[in-house]
Amino acid sequence: MSKTRWLDALSDGTAGLKTISSCMSVCDLKNDNYYKLIAAEISFDLEIKPRLRVYKGTQVVHDQNLPGIPSAVESLYIDETHPKMPIVAVSVGPSILFYRNMKPYFKYTVPSLIIEPLEMEIWKKLVSDRSDNYQKHIDDLKSINTSELSTLSQQLITLNDDEREFFIRDNMEPKLERLPTIVAMTKIYKSIEEEKSSNCLIIATESSDILIMDVQSFNILHQARVCNFKATPDLLSASGSFQNDFKIVIATREGSLCILRKNWLEGREIVKLENPATAMCLLQIDQTIVVLNTVLAMTFGKLGLEDHVLVLVTNNGSLLIKILKRTAEFSEPLSVESKTTEDSTNMTVAIPKKTKIFIEQTIREKENASAIHNIFQSELWRMRLEAAKTTIDILRTGDSTFSGDYQTPLKLLAQVDGLGPDFLLTVTLENISATKIAGNLSILLHADPEHYKIKRRYADLSPLMPGIPLEMDFQVSVALTPDNLLPSDMTTENSIIRVLIIKENLSKPLIASTVVMPQPELQLLIT
Amino acid sequence: MVFEKLFMKILNKERKPKQISILIIGLNNSGKSTIVNFFKNKDVRKSVSIPTIGFNIEHFENQGVSFTAYDMAGIGRYRNLWEHHFKTCNGIVFVIDSSDRMRLVVVKDELDLLLQHPDLKRRRVPILFFANKMDCIDALSSVKIAAGLNLEKVDNKPWQICSSNALSGEGLQNGVHWLTSQIKECVLTPPDKEVYD
Numbered sequence: 001m002s003k004t005r006w007l008d009a010l011s012d013g014t015a016g017l018k019t020i021s022s023c024m025s026v027c028d029l030k031n032d033n034y035y036k037l038i039a040a041e042i043s044f045d046l047e048i049k050p051r052l053r054v055y056k057g058t059q060v061v062h063d064q065n066l067p068g069i070p071s072a073v074e075s076l077y078i079d080e081t082h083p084k085m086p087i088v089a090v091s092v093g094p095s096i097l098f099y100r101n102m103k104p105y106f107k108y109t110v111p112s113l114i115i116e117p118l119e120m121e122i123w124k125k126l127v128s129d130r131s132d133n134y135q136k137h138i139d140d141l142k143s144i145n146t147s148e149l150s151t152l153s154q155q156l157i158t159l160n161d162d163e164r165e166f167f168i169r170d171n172m173e174p175k176l177e178r179l180p181t182i183v184a185m186t187k188i189y190k191s192i193e194e195e196k197s198s199n200c201l202i203i204a205t206e207s208s209d210i211l212i213m214d215v216q217s218f219n220i221l222h223q224a225r226v227c228n229f230k231a232t233p234d235l236l237s238a239s240g241s242f243q244n245d246f247k248i249v250i251a252t253r254e255g256s257l258c259i260l261r262k263n264w265l266e267g268r269e270i271v272k273l274e275n276p277a278t279a280m281c282l283l284q285i286d287q288t289i290v291v292l293n294t295v296l297a298m299t300f301g302k303l304g305l306e307d308h309v310l311v312l313v314t315n316n317g318s319l320l321i322k323i324l325k326r327t328a329e330f331s332e333p334l335s336v337e338s339k340t341t342e343d344s345t346n347m348t349v350a351i352p353k354k355t356k357i358f359i360e361q362t363i364r365e366k367e368n369a370s371a372i373h374n375i376f377q378s379e380l381w382r383m384r385l386e387a388a389k390t391t392i393d394i395l396r397t398g399d400s401t402f403s404g405d406y407q408t409p410l411k412l413l414a415q416v417d418g419l420g421p422d423f424l425l426t427v428t429l430e431n432i433s434a435t436k437i438a439g440n441l442s443i444l445l446h447a448d449p450e451h452y453k454i455k456r457r458y459a460d461l462s463p464l465m466p467g468i469p470l471e472m473d474f475q476v477s478v479a480l481t482p483d484n485l486l487p488s489d490m491t492t493e494n495s496i497i498r499v500l501i502i503k504e505n506l507s508k509p510l511i512a513s514t515v516v517m518p519q520p521e522l523q524l525l526i527t
Numbered sequence: 528m529v530f531e532k533l534f535m536k537i538l539n540k541e542r543k544p545k546q547i548s549i550l551i552i553g554l555n556n557s558g559k560s561t562i563v564n565f566f567k568n569k570d571v572r573k574s575v576s577i578p579t580i581g582f583n584i585e586h587f588e589n590q591g592v593s594f595t596a597y598d599m600a601g602i603g604r605y606r607n608l609w610e611h612h613f614k615t616c617n618g619i620v621f622v623i624d625s626s627d628r629m630r631l632v633v634v635k636d637e638l639d640l641l642l643q644h645p646d647l648k649r650r651r652v653p654i655l656f657f658a659n660k661m662d663c664i665d666a667l668s669s670v671k672i673a674a675g676l677n678l679e680k681v682d683n684k685p686w687q688i689c690s691s692n693a694l695s696g697e698g699l700q701n702g703v704h705w706l707t708s709q710i711k712e713c714v715l716t717p718p719d720k721e722v723y724d
Binding site: 010033303307321326 | 555
C-alpha cells in the first residue's frame with residue numbers, strides 16, 4: 001500500500017489555463033451538488049481578453065469574456081431562498097461584477113476617495129487659464145503624491161505638451177474621481193455559519209481599506225483600515241460570521257500580517273515577515289506535494305462530488321486535480337508520552353474569578369509581607385521543636401507500637417474482643433528485622449488493679465523468628481463492685497491497659513503501648 | 528407413510544433456495560439504489576431515489592436463487608461500513624458512474640482497498656461491475672473503465688463488467704444473470720473454497 005494521501009484525478013497539460021490563486025473558486029454553481037471550478041483565465045498577452053471559465057470535473061462547460069483584468073473571483077450566496085444558487089463576484093479595477101447563472105447581474109463600484117482640495121483648485125485654474133500657463137499648473141499637480149491624485153490628473157501629467165491642450169479641452173468640466181483598485185476579495189458568513197448560507201463579501205482596496213459588503217443590498221456594512229501605518233493589502237483570508245464574530249487576516253505587500261476583528265476600525269499587525277507573502281491559505285494539514293512545474297495558483301475545497309480536492313495550476317498552463325483519499329491519515333499515531341505532554345500543555349485550567357476577599361487579602365499580604373514572614377518562620381520553628389520533643393519522649397518511654405531499638409525491631413498489634421465485663425485481649429507481636437532473632441523477651445500487662453482484673457499479667461516469650469507473628473490471648477475483666485456496678489472512679493479516659501515488651505537486662509521497655517479498653521455493656525450483665 | 532413424509536420434509540429442506548447475500552457498493556451518486564429499485568416489483572418501485580444513509584436491505588429472486596441485497600451508502604463517510612459485510616457476502620456488485628471521469632481514481636482506490644481487505648483477499652467472491660449511466664454523452668466505455676481500474680490484474684475472483692442504464696434497466700439483467708450463475712457455481716455447488724495466491 002503506497003503512503004500517498006492524494007489521488008491524481010487529473011493532470012491535464014493541455015488545459016492552457018493561466019490564472020492566479022485569488023482568481024479561482026469552487027462552488028455548487030447549478031445547485032446539483034456537483035461542485036464546479038470557476039477560474040479566470042488571465043493571459044500575459046494583453047491583446048487577449050481575460051476569460052471566465054467554468055470547469056465541470058475536467059471539462060470546460062462555460063467560457064465567457066471579461067471586460068478587464070480580474071484581481072479576484074469569489075462565489076457566494078446572497079440570500080436564504082431555495083434553490084440555493086450562488087453568485088459569482090469578479091473584481092475588475094474599482095468594480096465588482098456579479099454574475100448570476102453566469103449572466104451579468106449587477107455591477108458595483110467602490111466609492112470614490114477624497115480629492116485633494118489643491119487638485120480641485122488647480123483644475124479650476126487649468127480650465128479657465130490660457131494654455132501658456134499650463135506647465136506651471138501641471139508642476140503644481142506633480143507636487144502632490146501621484147497615488148493621491150485622481151485618475152484624470154494622473155493621465156494629464158503623463159501627456160506630452162501638445163497633447164495636454166486637447167486633453168484639457170476635452171475635460172472642460174472635469175469629473176475628478178479617485179477610485180481605489182480592488183486587490184483582493186474573500187467572504188464570510190452573514191449570520192449562520194453553515195455551508196450554502198448567505199455570505200458577506202470582504203473587499204480589500206489599493207487604498208488600504210477593508211470593506212465588508214452586504215451582497216443582498218450592496219451596502220457597505222463596515223469599513224476599516226488595514227493598519228495604523230501604510231500597508232497595502234495583498235492577500236485576504238477570513239473566517240467566522242459577520243453577526244457573531246469574525247477574523248480577517250490580511251497579508252500586505254510590505255510584508256506584515258494584520259488581523260482585523262469585528263467592530264475594529266483598524267487592523268493590528270501580528271507578524272512582520274521579511275518578504276511579502278505570496279500565497280496564504282488556512283489549512284489544517286501539512287504535507288508536501290511535488291509538482292513538476294512551478295505552481296501558479298491553487299485552491300482547495302469541494303469539487304464535483306468529492307469534499308476534499310486540491311486544484312493546482314502550473315506556469316505552463318496545466319491543470320492538476322488531486323483528491324484526498326478517504327483513508328488518508330495526517331496525524332502520526334501519538335505515543336502515550338507525547339500525548340500526556342500535549343494534554344498538559346493544551347489543558348486549560350478553569351481559574352475562578354478573583355473575588356473581593358481575595359484581592360483584599362492580596363493587598364494585606366503585600367503591605368505586611370515581612371511581618372507575615374516572621375510569624376510564619378517562628379511558628380514553623382515552634383512546630384519543629386514540638387515535633388522534636390515528642391520524638392524524644394517516645395524514644396524515652398517507648399510509648400509506641402514499634403520498638404525503636406534497632407537491635408530488636410518489633411511490631412505490636414493489640415485487639416480487644418468481647419462485650420464486657422470480660423474481655424479477651426489479643427496481642428500480636430512480630431519481629432520485623434530481616435535476619436535477627438529476637439530473644440529474651442517478656443510481656444507485661446499493666447493496669448489499675450482497682451479497675452481491671454488480669455488473669456496472667458506476665459509472660460516470658462519464646463524467641464521470635466523474623467516475619468512470623470506471635471499471637472497471645474489475655475483474659476481481662478472489669479473489676480465490678482459487689483452490686484455489679486463499674487468502679488466509681490473509672491472513666492473512658494482511664495480505662496486503659498498498658499502493654500509492655502521487656503527485654504532482659506534492659507531497664508527500659510522496648511515497647512510500651514496503650515490499649516484503650518471499651519466500656520463494658522452492663523445491661524447484658526443485668527439480664 | 529410417516530417415514531415417507533419425514534423423508535420428503537428433509538428433501539424439501541435440501542431443495543429450498545439458499546439465502547445469498549449480495550453487497551452493492553460504489554461511490555455516491557453512482558446509481559446503486561436505482562439499480563436495486565429496478566429489481567423490485569413494479570408496485571413498490573420508487574420514482575425518485577435519495578442518497579442512502581447507512582444501508583438498505585432488499586430481497587429479490589433470480590433463477591430460483593433468493594438474494595438479500597445490502598444496498599450500501601456511497602457517501603465518503605459511510606464507506607467504512609462496507610467492510611463489515613465483506614465476511615458474509617457471497618457476491619459483490621460494484622456500481623461505477625461512467626460519466627464521472629474525475630472520480631475514476633477514487634473508484635480505483637476504493638476497489639484496491641476492497642481487494643486488499645483480509646476478509647476478501649483469499650475468498651473467491653464474484654464481482655460484477657456496472658459501468659452505469661451509459662446513456663450520458665461523456666460516459667466512458669466499459670473497456671476504458673476496466674483498463675482504468677486495472678481489472679485484468681484481478682485473477683483470484685471472477686469478475687464481469689457490464690454497461691448499464693439503471694433508469695431504463697438496460698444491461699442490468701445480463702449482469703445479474705452472470706452474477707447468479709457465478710454464485711451458483713462458486714457458492715452453492717462446492718463449499719466455500721479458499722483460494723491461495
